[in-house]
């Protein structure tokens with residue numbers, strides 16, 4: 001049955017007219033009495049039925065329009081450091097064409113058989129190359145959308161299928177003109193020793209909200225908040241430097257996330273997530289490293305793209321695969337993947353041990369899975385599920401800034417203690433460790449004039465409560481010069 005026939009049937013049904021095909025054939029003799037005449041039974045009834053007909057016809061008109069035209073219902077804009085993403089909500093999969101015009105710069109998007117049913121007026125265009133969005137009908141049946149641009153951009157567009165949050169979508173990406181961007185300044189360390197670089201990847205973002213939190217909110221917001229807290233802690237720590245893979249509410253492809261870590265020469269990649277499950281009782285935090293199977297298939301993939309592998313594992317001081325034969329390249333890559341994987345498991349265990357202090361753990365050991373973001377052959381990588389955002393208790397905690405801070409601190413402590421044990425050789429931390437000046441925590445501390453309990457707790461990275469409990473101190477916080485404090489682990 002075509003959509004239009006269906007609509008006609010529904011309208012006819014509302015007017016109490018039985019459709020001819022609905023008439024049972026065996027009552028053929030009485031069939032003329034079964035079909036009510038269109039307007040019967042006096043003037044008032046006629047007027048009422050006329051009214052119903054008018055309403056029916058209006059509904060028919062709207063429904064026919066919907067059936068004929070696809071509707072552009074809404075638009076969202078996500079701005080990331082190098083591109084602007086426009087996402088149009090459409091009533092169905094649409095056909096579209098786009099082309100660029102210059103002087104002045106414009107991008108034209110023609111959508112076949114479409115109408116705009118929403119509005120473009122609420123969009124925040126600040127800090128984007130878009131100055132204005134215009135639209136109008138084209139060829140009687142199509143919709144033309146024109147983006148007036150302040151600069152040259154390149155563009156890509158594609159359709160997205162419905163997911164849990166949105167329906168069909170038309171996505172248009174505008175990539176910033178690279179020449180406009182200043183080249184990143186490479187920081188030179190005169191002594192040749194460098195900071196340890198930790199890439200922090202806040203899961204999801206933009207059009208991908210991640211899991212939906214119990215009581216409202218999204219995983220993408222929690223992951224970014226914890227990532228920023230972690231970056232803050234690392235930026236204050238001598239010998240460490242954070243790199244935030246995602247800095248705002250926009251989506252980054254999974255492979256691009258590991259690429260950003262590699263471009264920044266990261267020593268560790270930490271992807272932050274929060275679990276979601278249909279059963280609200282599920283709870284607990286977990287840490288993942290790449291599975292052996294995922295590592296094996298990834299090694300194969302890298303070898304299949306040898307040029308790719310050469311710049312990824314290569315670079316200064318790295319292993320260059322470009323000039324090796326396939327067998328040797330395979331062995332080297334496999335070695336790199338294996339040592340990276342064992343490092344990932346070690347750092348994952350440290351983080352897990354620290355997280356156990358602030359949250360119930362879903363599993364007591366590091367789990368292994370084939371997550372794409374964990375597939376760098378040369379950077380130890382872990383993925384942290386900070387708890388179940390679908391669990392009422394954990395959702396409340398994950399959305400609170402105090403718990404986000406505590407979670408970041410646990411991850412920070414875990415990563416730091418691993419790097420203190422195994423610092424990369426050319427780093428400041430490695431140098432301090434060799435000189436014996438690395439600030440390792442003593443088991444005792446003698447109080448000096450001017451010391452306060454909170455400063456001592458801060459210095460040794462422990463909570464005031466732990467410090468007081470270990471030394472059976474009263475709530476008065478009184479200490480005296482010369483007093484010996486036990487520093488708990």
Ligand SMILES: [Zn+2]
Nearest residue numbers: 203210273274
């Ligand atoms: Zn996630």
